[in-house]
Amino acid sequence: AQSVTQPDIHITVSEGASLELRCNYSYGATPYLFWYVQSPGQGLQLLLKYFSGDTLVQGIKGFEAEFKRSQSSFNLRKPSVHWSDAAEYFCAGGRNNNDMRFGAGTRLTVKP
Amino acid sequence: DTEVTQTPKHLVMGMTNKKSLKCEQHMGHRAMYWYKQKAKKPPELMFVYSYEKLSINESVPSRFSPECPNSSLLNLHLHALQPEDSALYLCASSQVRGVSTDTQYFGPGTRLTVL
Numbered sequence: 375a376q377s378v379t380q381p382d383i384h385i386t387v388s389e390g391a392s393l394e395l396r397c398n399y400s401y402g403a404t405p406y407l408f409w410y411v412q413s414p415g416q417g418l419q420l421l422l423k424y425f426s427g428d429t430l431v432q433g434i435k436g437f438e439a440e441f442k443r444s445q446s447s448f449n450l451r452k453p454s455v456h457w458s459d460a461a462e463y464f465c466a467g468g469r470n471n472n473d474m475r476f477g478a479g480t481r482l483t484v485k486p
Numbered sequence: 487d488t489e490v491t492q493t494p495k496h497l498v499m500g501m502t503n504k505k506s507l508k509c510e511q512h513m514g515h516r517a518m519y520w521y522k523q524k525a526k527k528p529p530e531l532m533f534v535y536s537y538e539k540l541s542i543n544e545s546v547p548s549r550f551s552p553e554c555p556n557s558s559l560l561n562l563h564l565h566a567l568q569p570e571d572s573a574l575y576l577c578a579s580s581q582v583r584g585v586s587t588d589t590q591y592f593g594p595g596t597r598l599t600v601l
Contacts, residue, residue, distance in 0.1 A: 408589065408590075415574070415595075415597065416594055416595065417492075417576055417592040417593050417594040417595045418529070418576065418578075418592040420589060420590075420591065420592075423589055464528055464529075474590065476529055477528060478527070478528055479526075479527075481526075
């Protein structure tokens, strides 16, 4: 079945430390992949997306993600986390507008 | 401008009430979506409209009735809801590029509480 998996439910990092959030996908062909961020009670904000081409994708707020076909992964990274990055992060994937699949989400806590 | 607006921001209703949620976008997108999100869960797709026509209904109960009166507006009419329908309702929109996925832009959501 087509799916997107986020193995980590909750991650805590110290402010200024690096961050990597994991995302794995299971599709017959490479899906289009997205990372969204959601602050409590808010909508989803797009951080970045991968459709094709360069496997290292730059996004907003200093985030980047790397598509690795061999590992079926699309992990999100940030070199130095800020307290304002604390939020819920969702990886999503799909092949068409009607089959967007969201991962379960990873909650990021940032320690002072 | 990548803004999707939703009104109201919060809604409290009784199980016998009729209410509507509204979503609007002016990005020229021809696909619009309703999602339901329970606490600490990912969004779940409810409906998809493409060119103002309903293309997907993910087995949503009939007490939820979507409407797309024009290419910029999407409504969700609510009637006889149950307390378990309390959730954050998110609207999104995207371009339509054949059958390919395009980026969905989300609104801030309507927090619905059913008493």
